[in-house]
Amino acid sequence: MSPKSRPSAGPAAQSSVKTGAQIIVDTLIEQGVDTMFGYTGGVVLPLFDRLYDAPINFIIPRHEQGGCHMADAYARASGKVGVMLATSGPGACNLVTGLATAMMDSTPMVAITGQVRTELIGNDAFQEADTTGVTRPVTKYNCIVKDVKDVARIFREAFYIASTGRQGPVLIDVPVDVEVAKFDTKNPVEMELPGYRVRTKGHARQISTAAKAINDSGQPVLYVGGGVISANAAEELRQLADKAHLPVTTTLLGLGSYDQNRPESLDMLGMHGAAYANYAVQECDLLIAVGARFDDRVTGKLKTFAPNAKIIHIDIDPASISKNVHVDIPVVGDAKFILPELIKEVEHRERKQWFKKIAEWKKKFPFSYDREASTIKPQYVIEELCRQTKGGAIITTGVGQNQMWAAQFYRFSRPRQLISSGGLGTMGFGLPAAIGAQVARPGETVIDIDGDHSFNMTMTELATAVENKLPIKVCILNNGYMGMVRQWQELFYNKRYSKSYLSNPDYATVARAMGAVGITVDKKADVPKAIKQMLAEKRPCVADFKIEREENVWPMVPAGKSLDEMSGLDILESIA
């Protein structure tokens, strides 16, 4: 919000004749934007001038990639559209990783980029890049606005496309001359999207066929992805699982869609998923996928995935159906509409034998680690975090071992509680994501469970957290390695740790230099106390946990193996 002392924009802002920049700001406000992220530059100056006294909370990252991740996490935490603004050329190019991250994880975002003057486009002008060309494969839709009369329509379309169907990032490129051009906005504008249709309601007969398959199944598994969270359908999912009595496993991005504390929860499946989830999928006779896309990290070897199962796939994206795995009963539409219809038709079944089998797997192969070790085990840090936050914090992660341990050892109970780069696997996502999530959820505890190398990639954003007084917590699980790469090198490259370590700064000192709180923890006995202090801090806080250096993530389905060919089960069994 702008202080009242700022110079006013003057009476011109009241007229229906407006500049492109003013139309953009008005459309953002009309679309409900009260918070956005962005970094200024030459060709976006007219737009920033209009933002000077706009009622929008504006967060400036230290790098456009960080800002893009913040907008992404803001969207994931709030369910609203995240907005990121950048200048042309380098500003726009710095968005690519963030847009690709949002695209893979279906986050609703609108990115706005400035562009050089229309008549200079194509002339290799200063800070010119072919932004729509560069970002086309990493956006759901993008376009350049070449005429001020199209600005309002295109921005409305952008919000509509980003937030409907399978959600995703939309980029609008705005040449600076369009920002300053004037247009009379007195006539209402309509969206023109002849090629964009969203199927929300599922086909009634397909839903009945799916319900019958569920009622006939003796060994079903519900396999849930991030789509259920995007659809705000976690409650409907719980009702379905309850009524039909189904065990529930989720993908990484699906964590939080189903309370992991419930006995029917099978936790996460896949490469580093729970052994009991993977066994259940491999032995089930019916797999009910909801808002999930059969990613290779979930299925393992495709040919032998769920070999005995009939497959139901409920998804809003028709292109996701039968892309990787042949689907027997596809239902295209929004889970929010389809699940209640399905609930009406399913019946309760005991499935005693099936649940007994699952309980045995759960007992035999829980997620585990050596609790007696004298070193700091990363799993212990996360368990302690979960205990002290009563499982209620919003967790963001880096990518790699830290991410998998967070998924395995924190217990998620509600949607939008885990914010992690699943599809693209973007290292450096955790810190800016924590900032975006904290902006969206000011009253909540937001913790970035990070790796040292992931944190290195975007740690400059700590200054953004300090500046905006965001009390985020960063737990660095510091093993001095790119841990997941090291694990693969240990297992598959004869322990040749090629270029998977480098020297790190003293993170507590870095944190303090930036105005945050820094804590170093190198003794196991100090872990609970350090976490307690971190949670009590009102300022951003970085806790650097010097963990066991060569700890591995177990179980593990090696790439190209079937889900039930897990390594590390003997280790889990011996310490369970």
Next chain:
Amino acid sequence: MKHIISALVENKPGVLAHVAGMFAARAFNIDSLVVGRTEDPQLSRMTIVVIGDDRIVEQVRKQLAKIVPVVKVQDFVGQPVVARDLMLIAISAPPERRAEVLALIEAFKGKVVDIGQKFVMVEVSGPENKIEAFIEACRPYGIKSLARTGTIAMPRQAPLEARS
């Protein structure tokens, strides 16, 4: 198997790049791609010939439909369609062999559109296999240069029973 896919797209900049980029990014093979205007100035038609099994072509169709400015996608496989290619071909035709070459052109219902001392340029249209056959027939005389469109296609309008 060859599939002829017809996509009606919004006549906007960037659409061709989007479609071509999607094919490249998803490793689908394009045999030919033709874009042109339609009766509606707002819309263009892309006719794309794709080679792949049913599963791949199904994905191609869905991924095309997912592109925002793509309005409608049809796969003509299994339907009666009229499919045509157009070719311009310059054939070596010195005076002593010219009669022979012209007879060949006549046999393929080609149209001579340019004629020089040592060559003739011919316009030929028809189904792809006819074009291929004509190229093979011309080879012994020497092909100076060749340009061809990809396939364009339209489903037959007359009802099936009327054609017996």
